[in-house]
Amino acid sequence: MEKPVYSVNSDPQVNGTRMNKTSLFFSRLIQQRTLALMCLPFVIWAFVFKYLPIWGWTMAFQNYKPARSFSEQEWAGLKHFRILFEDSTFYRVLRNTLVMSSLQLVLGFVTAITLALLLNELKNIIFKRVVQTVSYLPHFISWVVASSIVLTVLSPDGVINLLLMKLHLLDKPELWMGKGNYFWGILAGTQVWKDVGWNTIIYLAAITSIDPAQYEAAEIDGASRFQRILNITLPGLKPVIIILLIMNLGNILESGFEPQYLLGNGMNLEYSENLDIFVLKYGLGMGSFSLGTAAGIFKTVVSFIFLFSANHIAKRMGESRLF
Numbered sequence: 001m002e003k004p005v006y007s008v009n010s011d012p013q014v015n016g017t018r019m020n021k022t023s024l025f026f027s028r029l030i031q032q033r034t035l036a037l038m039c040l041p042f043v044i045w046a047f048v049f050k051y052l053p054i055w056g057w058t059m060a061f062q063n064y065k066p067a068r069s070f071s072e073q074e075w076a077g078l079k080h081f082r083i084l085f086e087d088s089t090f091y092r093v094l095r096n097t098l099v100m101s102s103l104q105l106v107l108g109f110v111t112a113i114t115l116a117l118l119l120n121e122l123k124n125i126i127f128k129r130v131v132q133t134v135s136y137l138p139h140f141i142s143w144v145v146a147s148s149i150v151l152t153v154l155s156p157d158g159v160i161n162l163l164l165m166k167l168h169l170l171d172k173p174e175l176w177m178g179k180g181n182y183f184w185g186i187l188a189g190t191q192v193w194k195d196v197g198w199n200t201i202i203y204l205a206a207i208t209s210i211d212p213a214q215y216e217a218a219e220i221d222g223a224s225r226f227q228r229i230l231n232i233t234l235p236g237l238k239p240v241i242i243i244l245l246i247m248n249l250g251n252i253l254e255s256g257f258e259p260q261y262l263l264g265n266g267m268n269l270e271y272s273e274n275l276d277i278f279v280l281k282y283g284l285g286m287g288s289f290s291l292g293t294a295a296g297i298f299k300t301v302v303s304f305i306f307l308f309s310a311n312h313i314a315k316r317m318g319e320s321r322l323f
Contacts, residue, residue, distance in 0.1 A: 136197025
């Protein structure tokens, strides 16, 4: 008598496991229906504004003409990607984007973590709240206002030039925004000033989750403040730091648009123009929608590679990860 052959789909254990997982999922969904309904508008928003526009990627593979319908468009294959990778301007803006993103990533992490550690050590609650409020207020200033402040401060008759001339560090006013090699540093400093307080909030929240008994035990053992920070606070922040690092690496080509657009000018264009401005210039300024879309696809693909690579490395190292 031949033994019956069971496929994977007909295995009762496998089917039972799938049914259990499915029923568990729906039972949890019913139990948490209030939260699910609250999330529904955001899911719809993400689908409409983040996923439906992906259909526009087809423009990168066409000689796209706005006046024509989809069926009338002329398909061009990878022509626009070849043009993109042969364009020296593309490599210049890619360099600028990577440098600006790297500076923002490094300085953003270092300054936010340092400020969070210093605020955590403050014993005067009133002073701590004042410092925290003052530090994150610039985050709520629009980039239009923030850029105007920076341009005023760094103008030839601005406070920076006046101060440096008073200290005899400059003989004459410096045209800070007129020299491209200053732009990356100015932009990085501006972004730190604007976002350091806001970025600190998540680290302060993570510090509050650390068991106070660890600090008490370390203090009884004679550990100094620096030793407690080094051996208790920083290890407690490690999972949060890794998760945020993975997310920021996924946005490595998102160096911003507004600050570069508002602070950039003809004299620092070689250093201020990034991929987003490149897409705007070619896509809308020159009417080359296909080339602009190809540059946008390149940015998205690279971001996916960085995100999944960083997550995989964290997984291999046994650290916290996104998925």
